Amino acid sequence: MSNPPTKSHKKAPNSAPNKFYKGMALILIGLLVFVAIILNMSVFKTYPVEGTKQKLVIDNGETYTGFIDQLAKDNKVSFPILLKLYRKFFIDETMKAGVYEVSKGMSVREVLMMVSDADNAQMNxxxxxxxxxxxxxxxxxxxxxxxxxxxxxxxxxxxxxxxxxxxxxxxxxxxxxxxxxxxxxxxxxxxxxxxxxxxxxxxxAWEKRAQGLPYQNKYEALIMASIIERETSVDRELRQVSGVFVRRLKMGMRLQTDPTVIYGMGDNYKGNITKQDLRTPTAYNTYTINGLPPTPIALPSKKAIEAAMHPDDSDNIYFVATGNGGHKFSANLADHNRAVQEYLAVMRAKK
Structure with a gap:
């Protein structure tokens, strides 16, 4: 007796791999969407412009890192790290100083590219x-x-x-x-x-000058301003330095200011001045001449010019560097000598 024919059964396909691939595809799509969103918030974000066009000033020495950090600080972009990565891999040049014109609708990426080429600058x-x-x-x-x-x-x-x-x-x-x-x-x-x-x-400044200044004309005031400019870079000291030199002029005391010696040395100045330099007469050596030098010795700022016209009203006729920034002002030689010794002590300690 023969066995009845068996009914064949096809094996159902395994759906697990399909679900896995579908899941991976969804994750990948999600990641792509996420990346697109954050790129749109940083690299491809529209650069904020007031009106249809706006000037963008890039200063000498300004860097992409600093520029991007400032954009983030001002809440103009998100994810600044992405901008820095984009710059690292796609922009080989440094930022170029100049004035650029940013048009409405430009992306941050386009702006970053633009400021890498000085030829794009509208002004110099x-x-x-x-x-x-x-x-x-x-x-x-x-x-x-x-x-x-x-x-x-x-x-x-x-x-x-x-x-x-x-x-x-x-x-x-x-x-x-x-x-x-x-x-x-x-x-x-x-x-x-x-x-x-x-x-x-x-x-x-000349029209608004203080009374009793020892200048014969505004050009002499400009000369004084240039000396003040070269003597201190601390704004609060400008009028104090001016006061010292104005009082010296009134007393008939020599100005004895090193910047005038340096200017008079011209190309012979190599970074240091010696006692011999102080003794060597030039038209600008205020250790050997009375009064002001014949011309300014530098380009004075507006602040220095105004200081020359408005010296302080103290009794100081001396000053010396402190060694820690700024100067110590004195009204008599004894106090000045002590200030000099303090300065020398500071310099020895630094060495």
Whole structure:
């Protein structure tokens, strides 16, 4: 007797792998959506612009890290780490100083790319540091590829004539500040602008000057301002330094200020001045000449000019560095000598 035929059964397909792959796909899609969201909040976020266009100023030495951190601090972007990673892998250049134009609708990524190329800048940034010299200013203009050369290479007398400046010496006549000029602006235009600004500052300060100052004219006040500028970088000391030198002038006491010696040494100055340098006469050595030097010794700021016009009303006629920033002011030689010894002690301790 034969066995009845058996009914064949097909094995049902295993659905577990399908569920796994579907799950992984959903996770992947979720991750992609999440990444897209955070990228849209950082790299591809629209850069905030007031109106249709906005100027963006990038200063010398400014870095992408600092720029991105500031954007995050101002709540203009989220996930700054992503911007830093994007910059690391996709932008090889550093930020370039200049004035850029950001249009409404530009992304943060586009802005980061734009400021990596100075050719994208709409204007050229000219930095004139207070206390530097006209010689240094002219050197800056000569090196700037966006400044058209016209007068900076001329001898001083010819340059001043071309600028219609009624002085024989160029020092101190140009206002230090940060400026923005059109690309291709001539050095003549730039220098004329800086000169006019300095004269306006000087004229205004001269009109409002204190009574009884020992200056014969505003140019002598400009000379004093340049000395004050070079003697201290601490704003609160400007009027104190001014007071010391004004009282010395009134007393017929020599100014004896090292910056004038350095300026008179010119290219012979190598970073230090010696006792012999102090004894060597030059037109600017206020250890060997009476009164003011013949011209300014640097480009004084508005604050220094105003200090020259408004010295403090103390009795101090001496000052010396403290060694820890700033100066110690004294009204008599005994106190000054003690201050000098304190300074020397500080310097020995630092060594």
């Amino acid at each position: 940034r000219i930095l004139v540091i207070e206390g530097t010299t006209t010689k240094q200013l002219l050197k800056t203009l000569k090196k700037d590829q966006y400044v058209k050369a016209e007068v900076a290479n001329l001898p001083t007398a010819e340059m001043l004539k071309a600028l219609n400046i009624p002085y024989e010496h160029a020092e101190g006549l140009f206002a230090p500040d940060t400026y923005f000029f059109d690309k291709g602006a001539s050095d003549k235009k730039i220098l004329m602008d800086l000169y006019q600004r300095q004269m306006k500052i000087l004229d205004t």
